[in-house]
Amino acid sequence: MDLDPVFLSRVQFAWVIAWHILLPAFTVGLAAFIAVLEGLNFFTGRQVYLRISMFWIKIFSISFGMGVVTGIVMPFQFGTNWSRYADATANVLSPLFAYEGLTAFFLEAAFLGVLLFGRKLVPRWAHFVAALMVALGTLFSSFWILSANSWMQTPAGYEIIDGRFFPTDWLQVVFNPSFPFRLAHTVVAFFITTGFVVMGVGAYLMRRDRFAEEGRVMLSMTLWLLTVLVPLQIFIGDQHGLNTREHQPAKLAAIEARWETGRRVPITLFAIPDEKAETNYFSIDVPLLGSLILTHEIDGEVKGLKDFPVDQRPPVAIPFFAFRIMVGCGLVMLAVVLLGGWLRWRDRPGLVHRALKTVAMVMTLIACASAFGYVMAVMQLPAKITQFFLSLSHNADVILMMINVLLLVLGC
Numbered sequence: 001m002d003l004d005p006v007f008l009s010r011v012q013f014a015w016v017i018a019w020h021i022l023l024p025a026f027t028v029g030l031a032a033f034i035a036v037l038e039g040l041n042f043f044t045g046r047q048v049y050l051r052i053s054m055f056w057i058k059i060f061s062i063s064f065g066m067g068v069v070t071g072i073v074m075p076f077q078f079g080t081n082w083s084r085y086a087d088a089t090a091n092v093l094s095p096l097f098a099y100e101g102l103t104a105f106f107l108e109a110a111f112l113g114v115l116l117f118g119r120k121l122v123p124r125w126a127h128f129v130a131a132l133m134v135a136l137g138t139l140f141s142s143f144w145i146l147s148a149n150s151w152m153q154t155p156a157g158y159e160i161i162d163g164r165f166f167p168t169d170w171l172q173v174v175f176n177p178s179f180p181f182r183l184a185h186t187v188v189a190f191f192i193t194t195g196f197v198v199m200g201v202g203a204y205l206m207r208r209d210r211f212a213e214e215g216r217v218m219l220s221m222t223l224w225l226l227t228v229l230v231p232l233q234i235f236i237g238d239q240h241g242l243n244t245r246e247h248q249p250a251k252l253a254a255i256e257a258r259w260e261t262g263r264r265v266p267i268t269l270f271a272i273p274d275e276k277a278e279t280n281y282f283s284i285d286v287p288l289l290g291s292l293i294l295t296h297e298i299d300g301e302v303k304g305l306k307d308f309p310v311d312q313r314p315p316v317a318i319p320f321f322a323f324r325i326m327v328g329c330g331l332v333m334l335a336v337v338l339l340g341g342w343l344r345w346r347d348r349p350g351l352v353h354r355a356l357k358t359v360a361m362v363m364t365l366i367a368c369a370s371a372f373g374y375v376m377a378v379m380q381l382p383a384k385i386t387q388f389f390l391s392l393s394h395n396a397d398v399i400l401m402m403i404n405v406l407l408l409v410l411g412c
Helices: 005-044 047-081 083-117 124-153 170-174 179-208 212-247 249-255 289-295 317-346 349-378 381-392 396-410
Strands: 158-161 164-167 267-274 279-286
Touching: 005 047, 005 124, 005 179, 047 083, 047 212, 083 124, 083 164, 083 170, 124 170, 124 179, 179 212, 212 249, 212 289, 212 317, 249 317, 267 289, 267 317, 279 289
Parallel strands: none
Antiparallel strands: 158 164, 267 279
């Protein structure tokens, strides 16, 4: 592996943005949750909502501040790490980032102080409005950042003059082909992330029998929310996949490690992709399911990576494993939500109390799976592990036995 400047720049940027995205993923949803709590307290007068809101506002202020600090670094990295790219796309991307500042940052700067310090200084309705404006500001921020991110992947409404991008239609730039799907998918993911964090805290409080009323309200509110959002997220993800197939077929082929174009293709549950040999090792496939999921037709055609020049193909191992980790975590979340709904429907308080510990453990597993999946992707561990096992044996049964032994040793 050559430590060339491009690779080092990618590692540095990935490290910063990986830490940064954890904070908006939490604070965007938390701002909306606080606004709902403030509204419930304003209209019902129940003090439990006030106590929960005051608790989460403290956590929100710290997370929001850290999100700003880590986010400030990234615009500088655009100029230092990707100077040629920043110069070529400045006429399109710079206004999009500026719009975020003019809408989201100004709105949040105006009302965040009222939310944090103005509870006793302004009327109750004004404090509720401040919470709404902060939540709206976080959504504005998501809107503009995801618009810029989507334009980088599915550019539209531009022309190239002397090697530079110039906008020709701002509506096409902002609402580029992948933007609506990416915005919906990401914002719902933010709300789900916050929901599981709040649910985990509520479960912890109930298990400890401390602030049990607050914990019960948190658990109940977020469980109802997640019962709707988790299935909705699966549907949005499916629609996003159809959009990716239409506008980014090479990316979809990499996600599925699909090398040959074909119809009635299987879905690959697991494999070890080899980009040099243009094949997969130890593949576990389910017949026909690939075409059905990716095209919604049994006989649907899915393009393979061999249809694209080698220098225009995305990396395969990183998106292949990252996508499966993401889907696996999503299915675990769905199982937790369904379990919670079933226990509530059956009205089994004893089982609910015992399940709280399971819920907390599942949340930890989801966090560990996501973090380890990211480390695997960035550090190219899949390729290294593959090379190690293949150096010991080329027999599939022996390989699987060694993997099982390794997992047992690790305690999995």
